[in-house]
Amino acid sequence: MTPTPRKARLSIAEAFESLTREPLPLRITAYDGSAAGPEDAPYRFHIATDRGLNYLMSSPDPDLALGRAYVAGDLELYGTHPGDPYDALVVLKEGVKFRRPSPAEFVTMVRSLGASNLVPPPPPPQEAPSRVRRVVQGLRHSLGRDAEAIHHHYDVSNRFYELVLGPSMTYTCAVFPHESATLEEAQFAKYDLVARKLGLEPGQRLLDVGCGWGGMVRHAAKEYGVKALGVTLSREQATWAQEEIKRQGLDDLAEVRHLDYRLVEESEFDAVSSIGLTEHIGVRNYAPYFSFLRGKLKPRGRLLNHCITRADSTQSTRTGEFIDRYVFPDGELAAPGRIVTAVHDAGLEVHHEENLRLHYARTLAGWCANLAEHWDECVAEVGESTCRVWGLYMAGSRLAFERNEIQLHHVLAAKVDEHGRNGFPLRPTW
Structure with a gap:
């Protein structure tokens, strides 16, 4: 009986093409000299090293596998800048x-390719432990674990x-x-839109x-004469924000504290803004979160x-x-309807909802352009691997917003008083 012939060995590029x-x-090349595409x-x-191949073969999640190899420098990308790999990701995705x-x-x-490549090597140092291993930092969304999560991402380098x-x-x-607005003009417009939605006026108090670095706090104080308090879990952010507040001469109106929002003792605020925090608190904590914010508002105050x-x-x-x-x-991340439901269930009355999805795609494009423009200085500040994380993450997120995989929503609500009054005019003024 003639034995079945053994299948030929595959090169690295052939294996991936298969x-x-x-x-x-696109073109795939590897350190073994093989190529495809x-x-x-x-x-x-270009798969540049054996460790890169090891990363690609050992992770059950394709995005994590590619990310590890790319961040470590074992997967090289040619034809686009590492600070803005958006165009290459479009080709890869589509x-x-x-x-x-x-x-x-x-x-x-x-x-x-070798069975030994199925055993994962140590991940790049920029990688946080898995969800399972993070239990040593405390229960998910506990004070300590949330502080560590924020430190991991935000305490990189203020200069970066x-x-x-x-x-x-x-x-x-x-x-x-408008179409030709710069990133700086657009960020000012964002803060001003929030201020107008909240109906800020001189003498009011904002939480x-x-x-973050106190942008909304400074805007409210400088442009609207509002006494504003900001809180952040990032010590680096708080330090930078307080220095900038002092530099701009806003000490009498603006303050940023290194503090968990759950530890804010003051109340009776005219308005509360939560800009980019809900993503960090956990869906199961929506009810206590919005109830807590409602408790910080005076009657007819806005969120x-x-x-x-x-x-x-x-x-x-x-x-x-x-x-x-x-x-x-x-x-x-939850769907916008779940956010609206949680706000209503906390005893707040929702008045307006707005999707700014494509604005975030433009924002990310601006950040990637900045990273690419200042690449050498950014690498000198935090290292190339961290810069690769940022370029990949921001370009990928831009693509996700453009493809409607994720969105960005404003939800405006009010705390009605005992007579059912909410303080809003008959029609929006913003």
Whole structure:
């Protein structure tokens, strides 16, 4: 009986090409000298090291596998800037359709590339522990664990953030008033839109939870004469914000504290703004969160909640593995309807809701452009691996907003008084 011939060994590039359903729109090369895809493709992915192959083969999550190899420098991308790999990600997302190999194909692949590559190497140092391993930091969304999650992402380097975010030091979605608006103009417009929705007037008091570097606090004080208090879990943010408040001569009206919002003791605020914090608190904590904010408002006071959401309620509230490990540990996103329901159930009356999804895509494009422009200085400040995390994360997020995979919603609500009055005029004034 003639034995069945053993299948030929696959090169690295051949192995990856075999997993695609359609011809590759980009070039793949590897350290073994192999190549696949058109030679004139505008973008080339190069697997530069054995560790890079190890990352790609050992992770069950494709995004995490690619992210690890790219962040570590073991997966090189040619044809685009590492600070803004958006164009290459579009081609990867829209043109490369992977399929699951058959058992026989899997065996051939492992035999060709080496079974040892199925054992994961240590992840890059920028990676946070998995959700399971983070339990040592406390229960999810406990005071200690939330502080560690914020520290992981926000206490990178204030100088790095100045280079990427620009003079506004604003790390949330901007609002572009017209097509040619700059990022700085759009961030001013965003803060002013929030202020007008909240109906801010001189002499009022504002609480801004998750205030970042104090942009909303300074805007409310400077442009509206409001006494504003901001709180953030990032010590670096609070330090920078207080220095900037002093530099602008706003000490008598504005203050930023390094403090968990749950520990704010003051109440009777005319308005509360939550700009980019809801993503960090956990969906199961929506009820106590909005109830807490309601308790900080005086009757007829207003709340503006600004946050990233899922496009619909059928999607998981958990972020993807790369985002969870490298960007927002423990972050969760819900659909806008769930946010509105939670606000209503907390005893607040919702008056207006607005989707700013495409504005966030523009915002991210601006941040990527800044990172690319200041790449060498950013690398000198925080290291190339961290800069790669940011370029990949921001470009990928831009694509997700454009494709309506995620959205950005404003929800405006009021605390009605004992007579049912909410303080709003008959028609919106903003």
